[in-house]
Amino acid sequence: MKVVAFKRELQGTGASRRLRISGQTPGIVYGGAEGPLNISLDHNALYHALKKEVFHSSILDLEIDGKTQQVLLRDFQMHAFKQLVLHADFQRVDANTKxxxxxxxxxxxxxxxxxxxxxxxxxxxxxxxxxxxxxxxxxxxxxxxxxxxxxxxxxxxxxxxxxxxxxxxxxxxxxxxxxxxxxxxxxxxxxxxxxxxxxxxxxxxxxxx
Missing domain, CATH: 2.170.120.20 (Ribosomal protein L25, C-terminal domain)
Known part of the structure; x- marks a missing residue:
């Protein structure tokens, strides 16, 4: 499955709140040789992807600024009572990552x-x-x-x-x-x-x- 994300420059509670209001979900990519990278994703696309079993247990192609890397969904947080994804964590992997x-x-x-x-x-x-x-x-x-x-x-x-x-x-x-x-x-x-x-x-x- 392919996931499209964007680099996220602004951080903090206020920035994350503004992202969510604009229909985006904050997230992070970590692991591998590169350092952690803050990203944002389209909320509706992510919300519907989370309903698919394959999204939780497959290697995903994460595209950021035209470059694709392989990741796994590691964690996500949902709002207590709203149908709202608050945050998503992805781990960089390759075929040999244990x-x-x-x-x-x-x-x-x-x-x-x-x-x-x-x-x-x-x-x-x-x-x-x-x-x-x-x-x-x-x-x-x-x-x-x-x-x-x-x-x-x-x-x-x-x-x-x-x-x-x-x-x-x-x-x-x-x-x-x-x-x-x-x-x-x-x-x-x-x-x-x-x-x-x-x-x-x-x-x-x-x-x-």
Whole structure:
């Protein structure tokens, strides 16, 4: 994705407020061989870009004064109750930059799992994103969590994931749970429902002679 920004000369609370009133968002670019650079970005373009998952976990082409550099979105601040982006931070990277980044988890195949098909279970998503370590060139847009084999009472852990080559999950030695399957209270499984008529059937009364 391409992001267009402009050098920002004026700094301070007052300057930032005037920028926001004019439809701009203050930001900063740091890292790499160059020093930190204050920038401004079009607020509406940035606001809509932040709604896209790929914007948070992909290398971005940041254009400043006609020159393009590769960056990652590192942080952003939103207004407490207004739809207003207050500030955005970007880090300069190249394909070999080692980094830690959170990526989104995509849950797939829940509908074909034994937990759902046979028992009508609910699969709870304990985590929605995963902290990973890799070089910038290997950074995945998202990580799939395959729920095809999960059954009632079982869980999916970070150690069960098939991570892309070069990507390592950061767990700090903990066995992190990603998803669990359980049957809601009072819910009857498909197997139990099918067996119920046979169990409840009464033998026919014998006729009198």
């Amino acid at each position: 980094l830690h980044k959170k990526v989104a988890l995509h849950f797939i195949n829940a509908d074909v799992s034994p937990a759902v098909k046979l028992h009508g279970a609910t699969i709870s998503h304990v985590m929605s994103e995963l902290d990973v370590s890799c070089v910038a060139g290997d950074l995945p847009e998202f990580v799939n969590v395959d729920l095809a084999n999960i059954d009632v009472g079982h869980s999916i852990h970070v150690s069960d994931l098939a991570l892309p080559k070069g990507v390592t999950a950061i767990t700090h030695g903990k066995k992190l749970t990603i998803a669990t399957a359980s049957v809601p209270a009072g819910h009857v499984s498909a197997e139990a429902t099918a067996a119920a008529p046979a169990a409840d059937a009464k033998p026919a009364a014998k006729g009198k002679k």
